[in-house]
Amino acid sequence: MHRREFIKITAMAGSISVLPSFLTASVEMKNTLALYDIQWKFDLTAHDAKECALWIPLPSDISGFQSVLQIGTEGTAKQSFQTTHNNYECATFYAYWDKNTTNKTVDLSMKVALRDRQCDFKRTRVCPDSIEEAKEFLAPTAHIPTDGAVAKIAKKILSNEKDPLKKARKIYDWIIANGYRDESVHGCGVGSPNAMLAQLEKDGRMGGKCLDMSALTVALMRASGIPAREVLGIRVGPSRLSPAFGAKEDITKSQHCKLEFFIPTLGWVPCDPADITKLVLKENLEKTSPRVLELADKFFGFWENNWMAFNHARDFDLYPANTQGSLDSFGYAYAEIDGEYLDPFEPAHYRYSILSKKVTL
Amino acid sequence: MGRITLGILLLASLAYSREWNLHIGGMHCIACTLAVKKALLSVHGVQIAKVNFKNESALVITDENISLKMMQDAVAQTGYTATLATKN
Numbered sequence: 001m002h003r004r005e006f007i008k009i010t011a012m013a014g015s016i017s018v019l020p021s022f023l024t025a026s027v028e029m030k031n032t033l034a035l036y037d038i039q040w041k042f043d044l045t046a047h048d049a050k051e052c053a054l055w056i057p058l059p060s061d062i063s064g065f066q067s068v069l070q071i072g073t074e075g076t077a078k079q080s081f082q083t084t085h086n087n088y089e090c091a092t093f094y095a096y097w098d099k100n101t102t103n104k105t106v107d108l109s110m111k112v113a114l115r116d117r118q119c120d121f122k123r124t125r126v127c128p129d130s131i132e133e134a135k136e137f138l139a140p141t142a143h144i145p146t147d148g149a150v151a152k153i154a155k156k157i158l159s160n161e162k163d164p165l166k167k168a169r170k171i172y173d174w175i176i177a178n179g180y181r182d183e184s185v186h187g188c189g190v191g192s193p194n195a196m197l198a199q200l201e202k203d204g205r206m207g208g209k210c211l212d213m214s215a216l217t218v219a220l221m222r223a224s225g226i227p228a229r230e231v232l233g234i235r236v237g238p239s240r241l242s243p244a245f246g247a248k249e250d251i252t253k254s255q256h257c258k259l260e261f262f263i264p265t266l267g268w269v270p271c272d273p274a275d276i277t278k279l280v281l282k283e284n285l286e287k288t289s290p291r292v293l294e295l296a297d298k299f300f301g302f303w304e305n306n307w308m309a310f311n312h313a314r315d316f317d318l319y320p321a322n323t324q325g326s327l328d329s330f331g332y333a334y335a336e337i338d339g340e341y342l343d344p345f346e347p348a349h350y351r352y353s354i355l356s357k358k359v360t361l
Numbered sequence: 362m363g364r365i366t367l368g369i370l371l372l373a374s375l376a377y378s379r380e381w382n383l384h385i386g387g388m389h390c391i392a393c394t395l396a397v398k399k400a401l402l403s404v405h406g407v408q409i410a411k412v413n414f415k416n417e418s419a420l421v422i423t424d425e426n427i428s429l430k431m432m433q434d435a436v437a438q439t440g441y442t443a444t445l446a447t448k449n
Contacts, residue, residue, distance in 0.1 A: 324394065327391065328389075
């Protein structure tokens with residue numbers, strides 16, 4: 001892979017104008033198109049005389065919200081390819097360097113178009129296949145339990161509520177009311193609902209970051225019979241709503257997890273309780289302030305067009321298989337050096353950067 | 362030349378070293394391997410520690426004077442357990 005390779009090129013302007021309407025008509029399409037040019041650079045040269053393998057999460061098309069217009073790669077890997085061969089079909093770029101390669105680098109460049117995703121909550125027709133497929137996201141995984149403490153709390157939150165949308169809102173509001181953003185947490189957090197609930201029982205509130213909040217929301221929703229899934233991604237530009245929700249050009253540390261839940265009369269509905277807890281912290285607001293209440297209401301059914309989704313994989317196996325086993329989530333690039341996990345938060349050994357530029361249309 | 366000297370020193374240290382295969386309990390994700398590795402390497406005399414999440418194991422190379430208990434205590438401080446799988 002010595003020369004620049006373009007994996008996918010489509011006619012940019014053309015594809016925007018013919019974006020298919022969203023799978024479920026409940027999502028209102030607004031004229032909020034944004035185009036981003038994103039450059040990734042990875043350098044594993046520090047690991048001289050060692051085998052290095054790298055799996056990078058890639059964005060995929062999400063009809064009506066996200067369109068990947070181009071992905072190009074350049075580097076020194078002995079082997080590299082793009083794949084969706086894994087049980088969540090998440091788009092992955094894989095690169096492998098043998099121990100004899102001294103200069104171990106790979107660059108990715110991509111152009112992605114994003115639109116605001118806004119659910120208007122009008123009843124719509126959802127195809128039976130989608131309803132059937134969504135049921136897959138009721139099942140527990142290794143890190144998303146639906147029994148024990150999760151089931152107990154879900155029952156307590158919902159009382160006798162029967163309407164699925166009202167159930168989802170009650171859980172969403174409960175997360176915001178009881179959660180707080182803990183800046184000492186590494187990255188997006190570990191996404192362990194039981195750890196969050198243990199903290200709540202001990203301290204009367206629970207701290208974490210986006211993966212922690214989203215995972216608990218997903219677990220509570222699944223335990224209540226609502227299909228739900230975390231969506232790992234990255235902020236790619238400034239927010240129109242608050243600096244708390246945005247990113248500058250260097251987005252290396254801007255990974256962010258949101259979630260979506262499924263209502264048979266609406267389809268998949270986006271939401272983001274974690275960002276409301278971030279808003280409270282960053283703008284030093286009371287949870288009962290009009291601004292928090294207004295944005296909490298907005299974020300139940302909304303994703304802004306400054307965030308790019310990667311995948312909704314939890315507890316899954318990479319392809320090609322890694323040495324360490326199942327990943328609990330795939331929002332960060334994952335690397336192994338001679339089969340050992342490389343700490344993504346250790347910049348001296350794992351040099352990478354992600355830059356994003358908003359392109360004028 | 363520097364690399365040759367380093368290689369000789371490494372071989373010399375390995376000649377007086379001991380290999381341990383440990384079972385590591387309590388790891389719930391791959392990131393836990395980092396904490397276990399750090400704990401093992403914090404024991405003065407542990408030369409190499411390779412931790413595997415999938416196999417719940419650690420391959421550890423230590424000086425001759427290192428005991429299992431020293432490693433167990435270090436690992437326990439991080440909330441995990443270490444027991445002997447096999448010893449060479």
